[in-house]
Amino acid sequence: MPYKKLSEQVHELSNVQRSDAFVKRFRDAVREGKIDAMNLPERFTMPKQYSRRGAEGTYQRETKDMLFDDTAAFKKWFEGVNEELGVTRRAAAPKVSxxxxxxxxxxxxxxxxxxxxxxxxxxxxxxxxxxxxxxxxxxxxxx
Known part of the structure; x- marks a missing residue:
């Protein structure tokens, strides 16, 4: 059986700025029993760049890594989630001026x-x- 780390899978996202949303959905799917995965003791740095309001520069967050079973069902689930997260959100309405x-x-x-x-x-x-x-x-x- 092929096993894969969550840290590797995150880099396969079409939009890595949505990696935090992907990890949240991944953990939800594990909890619901859709994906077989286990926690690993190590942590990994998310590829998403965060910025603080009113401050310059960016920072990154770390999260626990997981090992999961890379099955055909997972690949189908990943394609659907990746497509959803790849869609850009609509722009906010223009401010009245x-x-x-x-x-x-x-x-x-x-x-x-x-x-x-x-x-x-x-x-x-x-x-x-x-x-x-x-x-x-x-x-x-x-x-």
Whole structure:
């Protein structure tokens, strides 16, 4: 039976920046019984480059290595996971700014409608709150 280390398999990913997600899915599959694997005492450095907010440079993390049975079922599982992780995530929506509106990156009319809807909801909420407080008050007697 061919055995392989997790540290070797991670380098076969099409996008090594997703190696942390792959290791998490791998461990989940081992826990669920989809893959036969065992822990090894050594650790390995993940190929993913992390960066700290507000600081320069990058760093890498280490994780426990595992030995697994490299079967046809594992290869099929790996192909599916590798394909999923290889797909780039969609870009975030552009931030609303004068430049974004002028360039057409954001829809001005849609944002106007959203603003009106939010303002109306806020106004109505305030009116309802005022009405509910007025109902709870007892009229005071004046002499």
């Amino acid at each position: 004068l430049e974004a509106v002028e360039s057409g990156d954001v829809d001005f009319k849609a944002l106007v409608e959203e603003t009106r809807r939010k303002m109306e909801a806020s106004y109505k909420k305030g009116q309802d709150l005022g009405k509910s407080r007025a109902k709870g008050r007892k009229p005071t007697k004046t002499k």
